[in-house]
């Protein structure tokens with residue numbers, strides 16, 4: 001199991017501290033949420049912040065673009081330090097072209113789907129993807145409640161990935177915590193994104209350790 005803490009829930013006044021926490025922990029990836037106020041009704045942070053974070057960590061930067069027309073910014077996010085770039089199916093008119101662009105730029109590609117989007121829409125593009133990000137809340141905000149239908153989506157997608165002999169990862173994002181982590185992994189999730197349940201925990205380092213331990217059971 002891979003753990004990708006989301007910096008959306010970190011203290012933005014002390015991002016160096018958040019980087020130190022993740023660097024000195026068993027967290028696998030930095031999950032970085034970029035919002036444009038158009039695709040989602042919120043604006044988070046963008047290129048200059050990610051460039052600065054890049055100087056503070058060697059870990060994989062998993063950038064979740066919640067933006068319209070992501071093709072306009074793919075190379076800029078690569079230059080800022082993204083290793084994996086995930087775009088939303090609902091924000092792409094030519095998804096295959098956008099995924100090819102990301103891979104041609106030397107990054108791995110992910111596609112995210114909103115809670116209402118069926119996983120079947122991804123079947124034809126799975127071989128090109130490093131990961132599928134299944135949103136388990138409506139994108140735009142941290143700290144929302146997990147949507148239980150996600151389990152079924154993970155199970156169906158996992159079956160398809162296995163049937164085709166692919167190694168595409170399934171990442172789950174939104175409302176993930178220590179109470180649902182085990183069930184998500186049992187359903188077939190490979191990567192758990194955790195914002196609130198890591199950075200707003202009483203002891204974030206202990207929360208990361210507990211997630212990783214849950215992944216070993």
Ligand SMILES: O=C(CO)[C@H](O)[C@H](O)COP(=O)(O)O
Pocket residue numbers: 006008009031033064066137138139140141142143144173174175176193194195196197
């Ligand atoms: O993509 C996101 C929101 O759109 C975030 O990654 C997600 O919400 C993580 O935060 P939390 O764990 O607090 O739900």
Ligand SMILES: [Fe+2]
Pocket residue numbers: 006031032033064173193
């Ligand atoms: Fe995210």
